Amino acid sequence: MRTAVYPGTFDPLTMGHFDLLRRSSLLFDRVVLLVAGVSMKATSMFGIDERIEMIRETVEEAGIRNVVFDRLDCLLVDYCKRHGYGVVVRGLRVYSDFEYEFQMALTNRKLNPDIETLYMMPGENYSYVTASMIREVARYGGDTSPFVPPAVQRHVEAFMRNHPEQHIQEGSGVGNTGAFDR
Numbered sequence: 001m002r003t004a005v006y007p008g009t010f011d012p013l014t015m016g017h018f019d020l021l022r023r024s025s026l027l028f029d030r031v032v033l034l035v036a037g038v039s040m041k042a043t044s045m046f047g048i049d050e051r052i053e054m055i056r057e058t059v060e061e062a063g064i065r066n067v068v069f070d071r072l073d074c075l076l077v078d079y080c081k082r083h084g085y086g087v088v089v090r091g092l093r094v095y096s097d098f099e100y101e102f103q104m105a106l107t108n109r110k111l112n113p114d115i116e117t118l119y120m121m122p123g124e125n126y127s128y129v130t131a132s133m134i135r136e137v138a139r140y141g142g143d144t145s146p147f148v149p150p151a152v153q154r155h156v157e158a159f160m161r162n163h164p165e166q167h168i169q170e171g172s173g174v175g176n177t178g179a180f181d182r
Contacts, residue, residue, distance in 0.1 A: 004087040004118065005080060007034040007072050011044050012134060012152045013055050016126035018062075020091045023120060025064050031089070033059075034072040034079065045135050045159060045166075057151035077112040088117045093127045139168045 004024055010017055010033075024031045033055060037048045046054070052069050059067045072079055076088065088108070090101055105117040121127070129147045138144050138156050145153045160166060 001029045002087075003030045003032060003085050004028040004089045005032045005034050005076070005085050006089040007036060007076055009036045009044070009131070010051050010055060011046055011131050012051065012148055012156060013058060014126065014129045014131055014134060014152075015147055015149065016091065016093060016122035016129045017131075018058060018149050019122040019126055020089065020120050021059070021067065022062065022064060024089045025066050028087070029066060031067045032083075032085065033067055033069050034076070035069065036072045043132065043135060045138070046155065050155060054152050054155040058149040061149070061151055075111070077108050077115055080115050081112055086114055086116060088115060090117055090119055092119050092121050093130070139166055141167065 004027070006021060006024055008017065021031065021033060035048055035051050035055070048071060052071075056069060080086065080088065088105075090105070092098055092101060101117075101119065108115055108117065122129075126147075134144050134147050134156070137147070138160055141160075144156050148156065
């Protein structure tokens with residue numbers, strides 16, 4: 001059985017992530033979507049259990065039957081070795097992703113030369129979408145529905161309803177210096 005792992009934080013799952021997951025599921029007999037429990041990203045929105053649940057809902061709604069889910073709480077190469085997986089799927093949206101992904105693939109190869117990294121690009125209409133952009137748009141009260149699958153959108157809306165402290169008010173001076181500041 002040809003199996004690939006697709007790791008990430010998926011906080012939240014974007015249409016670009018889903019595009020790669022769907023296409024990977026056509027290339028491999030099984031895709032293990034690994035949700036990283038620990039992230040260096042400071043502005044997470046969802047806990048790991050909710051991320052897995054929203055991705056599971058998305059996969060079920062799409063009728064994809066060969067995707068399974070697991071948590072990633074160790075080095076990716078250790079996880080792959082423990083389970084006998086040899087292919088890692090990673091996404092490249094824009095040229096600037098390449099340097100980071102290249103370094104990561106070379107590091108993983110040094111740690112375990114039996115693991116190959118397969119790079120895929122999302123459809124061009126999703127190449128600019130990032131999870132951090134979605135979090136920021138949601139916190140400013142913008143419409144995230146064009147950027148995430150419907151199951152994820154339901155979770156984003158519920159999160160924003162249940163966490164009013166996460167809303168950023170116009171003119172508050174709160175937020176980062178990114179393109180979405182007002």
